[in-house]
Amino acid sequence: MKLELKGITKRFGTFTANDAIDLVVESGTVHALLGENGAGKSTLMNVLFGLYDADEGEILLDDEPTGFTGPGDAMAAGIGMVHQHFMLVPPFTVAENVMLGHEQVKGPAKLLDLAAARAKVKEISDRFKFDVDPDAVIEDLPVGAQQRVEIIKALSRDAKVLILDEPTAVLTPQETDELLAIVKDLRDAGTAVVLITHKLREVQAVADTITVIRRGKVVGTAEPTASQEELASLMVGRDVSMTVDKTPAEPGDVMLAVEDLSVIDEDGIARLKHVSFDVHAGEILAIAGVQGNGQTELAEALLGVVPTTSGTATLDGELLTGKSIKETLHSGMGFVPEDRTEDGLVATFTIANNLILDLHDVAPYAKGMALQPRVIAEEAEEHVKQFDVRTTSIEQTAGSLSGGNQQKVVLAREMSRPLKLLIASQPTRGLDVGSIEFVHKRIIAERDNGAAVIIVSAELDEVLALADRIAVMYHGEIVGIVPPDTDRDTLGLMMAGAHEEAAA
Amino acid sequence: MTATLEAPQTQEPEAVVETPKSWKMPILLGAVGLISFVVFGLGTPGGTETRFVLSQKSDALQIPVWHAPAQPFAIAATLALIALAGLSAWASANRRKLGVWLPIVYGVLLVFAILMWAGAGKSSTSIQVTGLLIGAVVLATPLVFGALAGVVCERSGIVNIAIEGQLLAGAFMAALVGSAAATATGSSTAGAYIGLLAAPVAGALIGLLLALFAVKYWVDQIVVGVVLNVLAVGLTNFFYGTVMKENTDLNQRIGLPDLPIPVLSHIPVIGPVLFDQNLLVYTMYVLVIVLNVMLFKSRWGLRVRAVGEHPKAADTVGIKVNRTRVRNTILGGAIAGLGGAFFTVASGLAFNKEMTGGKGYIALAAMILGRWSPKGALAAALFFGFADSLREQFGIIGTSIPSQFLAMLPYLATIFAVAGLVGHVRPPAAENQPYKK
Numbered sequence: 001m002k003l004e005l006k007g008i009t010k011r012f013g014t015f016t017a018n019d020a021i022d023l024v025v026e027s028g029t030v031h032a033l034l035g036e037n038g039a040g041k042s043t044l045m046n047v048l049f050g051l052y053d054a055d056e057g058e059i060l061l062d063d064e065p066t067g068f069t070g071p072g073d074a075m076a077a078g079i080g081m082v083h084q085h086f087m088l089v090p091p092f093t094v095a096e097n098v099m100l101g102h103e104q105v106k107g108p109a110k111l112l113d114l115a116a117a118r119a120k121v122k123e124i125s126d127r128f129k130f131d132v133d134p135d136a137v138i139e140d141l142p143v144g145a146q147q148r149v150e151i152i153k154a155l156s157r158d159a160k161v162l163i164l165d166e167p168t169a170v171l172t173p174q175e176t177d178e179l180l181a182i183v184k185d186l187r188d189a190g191t192a193v194v195l196i197t198h199k200l201r202e203v204q205a206v207a208d209t210i211t212v213i214r215r216g217k218v219v220g221t222a223e224p225t226a227s228q229e230e231l232a233s234l235m236v237g238r239d240v241s242m243t244v245d246k247t248p249a250e251p252g253d254v255m256l257a258v259e260d261l262s263v264i265d266e267d268g269i270a271r272l273k274h275v276s277f278d279v280h281a282g283e284i285l286a287i288a289g290v291q292g293n294g295q296t297e298l299a300e301a302l303l304g305v306v307p308t309t310s311g312t313a314t315l316d317g318e319l320l321t322g323k324s325i326k327e328t329l330h331s332g333m334g335f336v337p338e339d340r341t342e343d344g345l346v347a348t349f350t351i352a353n354n355l356i357l358d359l360h361d362v363a364p365y366a367k368g369m370a371l372q373p374r375v376i377a378e379e380a381e382e383h384v385k386q387f388d389v390r391t392t393s394i395e396q397t398a399g400s401l402s403g404g405n406q407q408k409v410v411l412a413r414e415m416s417r418p419l420k421l422l423i424a425s426q427p428t429r430g431l432d433v434g435s436i437e438f439v440h441k442r443i444i445a446e447r448d449n450g451a452a453v454i455i456v457s458a459e460l461d462e463v464l465a466l467a468d469r470i471a472v473m474y475h476g477e478i479v480g481i482v483p484p485d486t487d488r489d490t491l492g493l494m495m496a497g498a499h500e501e502a503a504a
Numbered sequence: 505m506t507a508t509l510e511a512p513q514t515q516e517p518e519a520v521v522e523t524p525k526s527w528k529m530p531i532l533l534g535a536v537g538l539i540s541f542v543v544f545g546l547g548t549p550g551g552t553e554t555r556f557v558l559s560q561k562s563d564a565l566q567i568p569v570w571h572a573p574a575q576p577f578a579i580a581a582t583l584a585l586i587a588l589a590g591l592s593a594w595a596s597a598n599r600r601k602l603g604v605w606l607p608i609v610y611g612v613l614l615v616f617a618i619l620m621w622a623g624a625g626k627s628s629t630s631i632q633v634t635g636l637l638i639g640a641v642v643l644a645t646p647l648v649f650g651a652l653a654g655v656v657c658e659r660s661g662i663v664n665i666a667i668e669g670q671l672l673a674g675a676f677m678a679a680l681v682g683s684a685a686a687t688a689t690g691s692s693t694a695g696a697y698i699g700l701l702a703a704p705v706a707g708a709l710i711g712l713l714l715a716l717f718a719v720k721y722w723v724d725q726i727v728v729g730v731v732l733n734v735l736a737v738g739l740t741n742f743f744y745g746t747v748m749k750e751n752t753d754l755n756q757r758i759g760l761p762d763l764p765i766p767v768l769s770h771i772p773v774i775g776p777v778l779f780d781q782n783l784l785v786y787t788m789y790v791l792v793i794v795l796n797v798m799l800f801k802s803r804w805g806l807r808v809r810a811v812g813e814h815p816k817a818a819d820t821v822g823i824k825v826n827r828t829r830v831r832n833t834i835l836g837g838a839i840a841g842l843g844g845a846f847f848t849v850a851s852g853l854a855f856n857k858e859m860t861g862g863k864g865y866i867a868l869a870a871m872i873l874g875r876w877s878p879k880g881a882l883a884a885a886l887f888f889g890f891a892d893s894l895r896e897q898f899g900i901i902g903t904s905i906p907s908q909f910l911a912m913l914p915y916l917a918t919i920f921a922v923a924g925l926v927g928h929v930r931p932p933a934a935e936n937q938p939y940k941k
Contacts, residue, residue, distance in 0.1 A: 049820070051819075051820070051941070052941075070819070070822060071819060071820045071821065071822055072821070072822020072823075073822075075821070075822060076822075081820070083820065086817075087814070087816060087817035087820045087821075088814070088817060089809070089810045089813045089814045089817050089818075090813065090814065090933070091813060091930075092806075092809075092810070092813070096806060097817075099806075100806060100807070100810050100817075100818070100821050100823070101807075101818070101821025101822050101823055102821070102822075103803040103806060105802075105803055109797075109802075110802065110803070111797070111801045111802055112801055112802060112803060112806060153821075262521045264521060264523055264524075268523050270521035270523075272521075273521045274521065309521065309522075309523075309524060310521070476521075
């Protein structure tokens with residue numbers, strides 16, 4: 001089947017997410033759609049899948065125009081999509097999720113034919129060696145398996161075109177390799193695969209055709225033989241350095257000592273299990289691991305947002321555990337939360353007010369009960385300049401800024417206090433390349449000023465670029481702390497739970 | 505580097521993190537047990553007896569009246585309560601989980617001890633066990649309908665706080681239409697049946713309003729629900745004070761007849777309790793079974809649950825999320841409206857101001873206690889109905905407890921049940937979240 005997009009334009013208010021995009025996908029090929037976060041890749045695919053209506057343009061299947069009014073139509077036409085955020089119902093079983101929407105029924109009472117659904121799952125799972133149990137409940141499955149369920153879901157509807165939206169964002173390096181192998185198998189079986197990604201390595205590994213999108217427009221096509229540098233500059237629109245400049249660390253004394261820290265969540269599930277480690281002044285400890293293995297809880301426990309059930313954390317000789325969050329912040333911790341829009345900023349507040357969220361009640365920003373708007377504004381102007389926040393005014397709301405500029409506001413606030421420890425969770429998630437460079441530079445500068453730095457990142461590239469030491473977490477434990485020159489395969493195995501010696 | 509997925513298995517057992525021990529349950533059970541021992545165990549006068557009547561005069565097979573020596577039985581039962589508390593403490597200390605049987609056995613023993621104490625030495629009255637159970641089923645009826653209404657709505661992601669208003673509107677409509685029909689046909693029974701048919705319409709209309717505001721205008725569903733309850737009270741009060749006051753023909757005492765099922769209704773205890781009821785109660789049995797099967801085994805149920813858990817996932821496989829929600833909210837309203845008929849035509853009563861008296865909220869509690877399943881809702885509603893029936897029974901026996909405190913019994917039972925028994929429950933994940941594209 002040949003899929004063709006012609007002049008697709010999609011606007012949200014005054015913002016044009018897709019601007020007259022043309023795209024042709026042939027069956028039996030892998031077509032990579034490459035672009036930065038926010039370039040409009042996902043919007044385009046949601047238009048194709050019938051989730052959004054295009055303002056202009058048309059979609060042709062085998063040269064026939066289509067008129068999808070919803071995902072149901074797209075699926076009926078043979079288009080399947082694996083969304084970045086999985087579209088699986090967590091308390092349902094694999095079979096129930098796969099049958100949902102096109103259920104087979106049996107008997108006079110027309111009850112669900114679960115046996116048929118199970119058989120279908122089993123058949124597809126066996127054909128592509130997915131190893132998925134039809135009766136497993138989705139929420140108990142690791143993300144890699146959930147993703148295979150999504151692929152089964154699409155294939156069970158006889159998808160001729162399979163769209164994979166940022167499929168490797170949540171996978172370990174090994175799971176990524178497995179997925180890419182599956183993609184090749186699907187292509188060889190005649191499926192047209194559209195791979196949406198911003199990761200150059202994957203594109204080079206499987207793509208037959210590459211289309212690069214920037215700011216909602218197609219800016220070019222490339223051959224799979226193109227180098228990473230060429231692809232990156234096409235994607236970003238200028239030359240990009242693929243490495244982070246940093247001098248070797250000069251670690252001082254132990255700044256943060258974590259001893260036997262455990263966290264149990266509301267459901268009684270242990271998220272952090274007796275974790276112990278040290279971070280020295282002037283070094284960056286990167287915490288690697290697949291999302292959801294306790295990294296979030298570790299960071300939040302150190303700040304004091306989630307209660308701990310055992311253990312201590314000591315910052316420069318002072319006990320952190322048991323302190324209020326305010327005391328912890330004032331004792332020299334900077335905290336960049338992983339979800340900046342949810343936890344890092346108040347979206348409806350101005351930039352100026354967001355910059356003093358932590359210091360709103362101390363001089364010089366407050367006198368008695370009154371805020372000092374003049375001082376606050378002066379400081380804000382200074383921060384905005386220093387951190388290169390692209391905004392027209394400090395009175396703009398934080399919510400109106402782009403992701404990269406929001407993150408700069410958070411960094412500016414957290415770095416405005418003298419820091420002994422900086423914890424940054426997913427510091428560059430969803431940022432454009434320019435902002436990533438800036439954020440990395442700032443974090444390294446903080447290290448060189450003598451602060452201990454903890455980076456939590458799901459991106460192995462970022463971990464390898466920044467870390468002086470790497471701690472790998474799996475199921476709430478640190479499986480090992482390794483030097484930054486450890487190879488990717490070893491790290492990948494550790495992220496899947498193997499201990500350092502076994503992985504090396 | 506080929507053994508990628510085998511890697512996790514080779515590691516040593518994972519470290520164990522222990523949850524802090526929870527002493528809530530043993531302390532509660534122990535305190536209640538000790539108080540019961542002193543008040544009901546030692547408080548029962550020695551040498552007296554309590555009479556338990558199990559058969560009704562109409563039963564084919566008569567079970568003799570049981571003359572129980574009150575004090576020994578009351579003391580034994582309350583000591584057993586303390587023993588159960590001890591068992592619960594042992595379980596907490598060892599981090600063992602005990603099943604749901606413990607609170608159930610505890611509750612049965614507690615009720616038994618209280619009945620022993622209440623009936624001790626009263627020669628004029630006896631404990632009517634069958635009557636107690638009949639009362640439980642009858643009083644549970646509106647709660648079951650209300651809870652089922654909640655299940656149908658909330659499984660699709662719409663919070664239905666308006667059950668109370670739907671019950672009230674159903675009660676009003678059943679009385680109004682039923683009375684008019686009774687006058688027209690000249691038969692109060694025919695009128696009652698026609699009233700029963702009219703009740704769901706009123707509930708469905710309120711459901712429609714809820715769906716309109718929740719699905720179309722994205723108003724907070726809890727706020728809309730509360731407002732709809734107030735609206736139902738206001739409207740029914742107005743029509744009661746005007747239309748019904750002026751034409752007493754439009755608010756008659758008409759009632760559904762009891763329809764004893766042949767053979768089954770003659771079984772001792774069970775017969776009169778379950779199989780000598782009116783059409784509304786039989787409808788309830790059928791509805792619970794049908795909804796339980798439909799919700800968990802049918803295409804409709806799978807789609808409804810998907811919409812309530814992860815609407816976007818449902819949308820991406822071509823399920824119309826908002827259409828499902830609107831339909832379910834109207835269906836739920838109709839079910840609650842039907843349950844409202846209990847207060848008027850099914851009880852042989854005329855309509856009265858605010859006669860539902862908060863049963864809609866108890867139904868909501870029954871839905872939560874029943875974990876959003878029709879089966880569970882039935883069990884929870886029967887539990888609350890039993891507490892209510894117990895209150896009535898105490899009123900008949902006469903106890904030294906002030907009647908106001910007895911009136912609190914069903915509500916106290918609700919609070920303790922929802923707080924203590926439910927623990928951490930998980931409502932449908934997309935509840936009270938409008939689906940916006």
